[in-house]
Amino acid sequence: MHTSPIGVFDSGYGGLTVLKEMEALLPQYDYLYMGDNARAPYGSRSFDTVYEYTLEAVKWFFEKGCTLVILACNTASAKALRSIQQKDLPTLAPQKRVLGVIRPTAEVIGDFTKSEHVGVLGTLGTVNSQSYLLEIEKFFPNVVVSQEACTEWVDMVEKNNMHTPEANMAVKQHIDAILQKDEAIDTLLLACTHYPLLIEKIRQFTPENMNIISQGEIVAKSLQTYLQLHPEIEERCSKGGHMQFYTTGSTEDFDIHAASFYGKPVISKHLSL
Numbered sequence: 001m002h003t004s005p006i007g008v009f010d011s012g013y014g015g016l017t018v019l020k021e022m023e024a025l026l027p028q029y030d031y032l033y034m035g036d037n038a039r040a041p042y043g044s045r046s047f048d049t050v051y052e053y054t055l056e057a058v059k060w061f062f063e064k065g066c067t068l069v070i071l072a073c074n075t076a077s078a079k080a081l082r083s084i085q086q087k088d089l090p091t092l093a094p095q096k097r098v099l100g101v102i103r104p105t106a107e108v109i110g111d112f113t114k115s116e117h118v119g120v121l122g123t124l125g126t127v128n129s130q131s132y133l134l135e136i137e138k139f140f141p142n143v144v145v146s147q148e149a150c151t152e153w154v155d156m157v158e159k160n161n162m163h164t165p166e167a168n169m170a171v172k173q174h175i176d177a178i179l180q181k182d183e184a185i186d187t188l189l190l191a192c193t194h195y196p197l198l199i200e201k202i203r204q205f206t207p208e209n210m211n212i213i214s215q216g217e218i219v220a221k222s223l224q225t226y227l228q229l230h231p232e233i234e235e236r237c238s239k240g241g242h243m244q245f246y247t248t249g250s251t252e253d254f255d256i257h258a259a260s261f262y263g264k265p266v267i268s269k270h271l272s273l
Contacts, residue, residue, distance in 0.1 A: 102132060
């Protein structure tokens, strides 16, 4: 029986916050992480460009033997996932699967809100795609969703400029903006896997009773359920508890910054796409 690691992809470091939760919940599996740091961030890039980059990454994972790939990147999930699933997989690798982070989050976000008013904080690409509006409506048609594009947050996190007066201003500005759009919001979704590193700063500028939802645990639980429901995929996922990291950027930079997202030291290898 052919076995393979579970592939986890992000434009940079953010997907490590998801991988950390996957490993915590499902430590028995092997994982292969790849960050496209050389071409990050994806948030302001066009649909065509994000699709092109993401498909290149997916093909690389398949060449590495992965049967299942998780796009742990909201922008890639919003701009590329559907095309890859519907257009490419049937001919490229019909027995393999590519999943994203938007649908699993949309399936449960309504469970966190009492007012049925949710705010979505994401990149410009994720917000403009309207993906969360469409997906949340499918599962929770009564939930009112407001969105805010936090354009500078990813760059701020990746460059570790989170502890500056400018960072405080940037966070407060977007929190104020989304709460002004809808005063009934009681739940904020961090619809970018980089944003959990800002969660304490976000809490400084939100009401005490505000729910602030990160995606890592949600996606990990969704993966667990998916593997239970699809034994034909699960049995092909190798189980040795091994972890590999790749980056298209500098391995030195990746290893230094990745530890903040992953929670422990990382040793990466370089690849060129």
